[in-house]
Amino acid sequence: MKYKSVFDIIGPIMIGPSSSHTAGAARIGRMARNLFNREPKWAEISFYGSFAKTYKGHGTDVAIVGGLLDFDTFDERIIHALDLANEKEMKITFIEEDALTDHPNTARVRIGDDNGELELVGISIGGGKIEIIELNGFELKLSGHHPAILVVHEDRFGAIANVANILAKHQINIGHMDVSRKEKGKMALMTIEVDQNIEQAVLDEITALPNITKVTKIVD
């Protein structure tokens, strides 16, 4: 079941006008920023399907940039996000794509600065709930039915075992795990679906491990 909490249905508290096109978009932008770990200097945002056709009317552009500025769905600064980004000299490009995607509300977000880049694909599935389906070219095989974390790490021996050990220590059972990398010894990604909710303290413990770059809870 993709919707697990009553507050997925009654909520979120948000700035209008659309939970999927405004709140969901803000959450996709904020997830990108969170995974990037800092405010980007530039962003290239591609909209597909209903997002491409109606983003101006729904304030999807404003909201996704608001997310990049780390604003939550109810933050009234979202309304002025484009101006605020401009003041910070963040360079934003929007692209309306014609290509058909599996989900009608899809956005591809590329962000970066002098030190790096990040690219993710997010879908907004309704009522403000989102799923990240691709990160830096890695397809994320998340069911959305269980809590999940993403671990960006260096491709070194022991990295996976260390993460699994910490989860085991806290009696958190792994239901599904996916490991992918682009090149041997470079950046790699663990996608881990678990049966129990993971506390921030556990995430901090994983982050402190050697060869771990970033740990993010991607599904609650």
Add this chain to the structure above:
Amino acid sequence: MFRNVAELVELAESQGKKISQIMIEQEMQVTGRTREQVIGMMDKNLEVMEKAIERGLNGVHSHSGLTGGDAVLLQEYIKKGNFLSGEIILDAVSKAVATNEVNAAMGTICATPTAGSAGVVPGTLFAVKNKINPTREQMIDFLFVSGAFGFVVANNASISGAAGGCQAEVGSAAGMAAAAIVEIAGGTPSQSAEAMAITLKNMLGLVCDPVAGLVEVPCVKRNAMGAANAMIAADMALAGITSRIPCDEVIDAMYKIGLSMPVGLRETAQGGLAATPTGRELEAKIFGISLDVKKK
């Protein structure tokens, strides 16, 4: 964890509990939060809803100028006393409209289940409040009942206009509200399910065709009718009327209708009211596009 309406009703009736209690208990179990925390969070949502209605009833207008001020007109009309339908229904309608007018103006609202359909649940709640005089706790329970039915729809069908049309948004919201009205008025869990089924049956097929892609026309007035629909279906269920098609099958029908709906009628502003001559003219005016260019 309940997966459908039949299981939800069975859980409640076998334990002699209200639907709201079942939802609260499941939330505690899934999230590990205490009862106080869960109720406190819902109380916050209720506060946001109340403020949005208040703001809308004071008069608010969207940036496009397409919507605003109708909640005020309706309240003034009610005060004159010459209305034809009923005071609570019109009050619910005006409060639903008030919420969606605030939403259209990029104000703060609580999505129930979505922003475009955020007026129906609070609109009916704050209208029924004047008749029933519920406690704050009962009002919070109203939102848990709505949430329980919305939870089933979201997991078995869809609550997204882009995926399932307006039936999935205002349709779901109206069904959720009808079920909650039944509980707050003292009805049984199965009567709540009947009210949801009756409402949703009358929302099936409703397309999502927002003019200029804005959540304004026809969204605000669809919330108005969603609220009216919910009130009447709740009264029908409380009168003992049942739906020949069980609630879960109605939800499944909604899901399948959504799958077969053309893309132009699923929140793309390409069909329906969005594609009428006036719809197109408004779109051109709002976004400053010349109509000739648009037609190429």
